[in-house]
Amino acid sequence: MAVFPDQEDSEEDELFEHYSFTADAGQKPLRVDKFLMTRIRNATRNKIQQAARDGNIRANEQVVKQNYRVKPGDTVRVLFEHPPYENLLLPEAIPLDIVYEDDTLLVVNKPARMVVHPGHGNYSGTLVNALVHHFDQLPVNADNRPGLVHRIDKDTSGLLVIAKTEVAMAHLAKQFFDKTTRREYLALVWGNVEADSGTVEGAIGRNPKNRLQMQVFPDESQGKAAITHYRVVERLGYVTLVSCQLETGRTHQIRVHMKHIGHTLFNDERYGGDRILKGTSFTKYKQFVENAFKLLPRQALHARTLGFVHPVSGESMDFEAPVPEDMASCIDKWRDYAKHRADE
Incomplete structure (x- = not known):
């Protein structure tokens, strides 16, 4: 397994x-x-x-x-x-955005607001519920979750690879474990990220005061080693669009690492990004930010690219998912705002 x-x-x-x-x-x-x-x-x-x-x-x-x-x-x-996990694996006729499929695996583009697997108050409507409806006899991982090799958060959109055979499950899981997969996330963060590129290193563990949050610790005695590489894509005044590549894959890694360097993800409620963190508090600007929050009612994080070696053919495969409409609209709104500020 x-x-x-x-x-x-x-x-x-x-x-x-x-x-x-x-x-x-x-x-x-x-x-x-x-x-x-x-x-x-x-x-x-x-x-x-x-x-x-x-x-x-x-x-x-x-x-x-x-x-x-x-x-x-x-x-x-x-x-x-919550109920025993096996009782939650009920098939549900939920549409899937399938980017690629063969006899061994499939790549799906998960929408924001969809939980990957049942649990923690989300007992239906998950990606796993959709998978067991569309596919028979998917292999299960060590946590008894059909097809899953990796996961992304409910409010993060983007690409996931799903195993359809035991061979694919083992091969793909090893690639993630060995850190040979290629994953890039696009994030909109608060503040002007001054360096064009950089690396964040810091052990990530659970926040002892709020177990629903993770935080960076000075060493691995309280967390697991984590490394995130980032690159500025576009500066938009009070926010910055960045590309993040994962060398490790810890819980909430990008969200925690970016907050750690002073750039919390835009509208990330769990980590305080749903407040005005940069800019003035004048009524006009405050209304602009609130409207941007309405356009993107979730953290601004999208798993844009995913690359791995095919478990059977050995072919190197790379996929890209376009930025979803809610995040694209929010970025455009900030782009227009930044342009108008520059023209003033």
């Missing part, structure tokens, strides 16, 4: 949904089950009470029962178990 290496923007792999809330200063004492019901969409009281019985509710990092009363400033965390 093929090894499933870490990949850029990989989805949460654990068998839980994670939630964390901090009670504000005006919070009146309230049972923790009622506190959570008002904050988690579609959460039932039974589900919350089961989490409490399982020891999966914490207040200020201490396990609490369902009758614990939340006080101002309390940080409340809860984990919900």
Whole structure:
């Protein structure tokens, strides 16, 4: 069975949904089950009470029962178990944008907002649900996920290679593990990236204060080595269009590395890019940025190219996916803005 290496923007792999809330200063004492019901969409009281019985509710990092009363400033965390993974692999008639296909593999262009595999609150509508509908008897990886060799995040668009045979699964997984694949991402980031090109090196691990985020650590004692090469494509005033190539493939690697050097991805909600990070706060500019956010209601990241060696023929194969409309429209909007500023 093929090894499933870490990949850029990989989805949460654990068998839980994670939630964390901090009670504000005006919070009146309230049972923790009622506190959570008002904050988690579609959460039932039974589900919350089961989490409490399982020891999966914490207040200020201490396990609490369902009758614990939340006080101002309390940080409340809860984990919900999701159904067994094999119960989530239901075929769904979801269209696929297939860039290439043969008897061994296929390359798909994943749209933004589509989760790659079920889990962490996304139990249907995923790429895997579509794959098991369109293809019979796909091989499974070490995590029991049909066809998957690598992954990209829900809100990242772009190219993925899917294995149709065990031979392809093992061969392609080894290429990712050996770092011989060729992957380029296009990203729109906040700020003017001064150097025309550069390399970001820094171990990436989970943020101890927010487990849904990753962060850079000074050494590999708390994270895994990660290397990202970037090149400026176009400077657009308060934002920059960059090309990123991965030497490694850690969770959220591009998003974390670019933030680490002061250039958070545009509209990356998880890492704070959904706020105005560069430029003035004048009403006219603020409205412009808000309109740009509406055009691109996700992080500005697209897996544009993918290259690998064919597992059977040995042929070197390279594919490219055009920048999707939402990201292209946002880039054009910034391009026009930058031009008007230069003309003033």
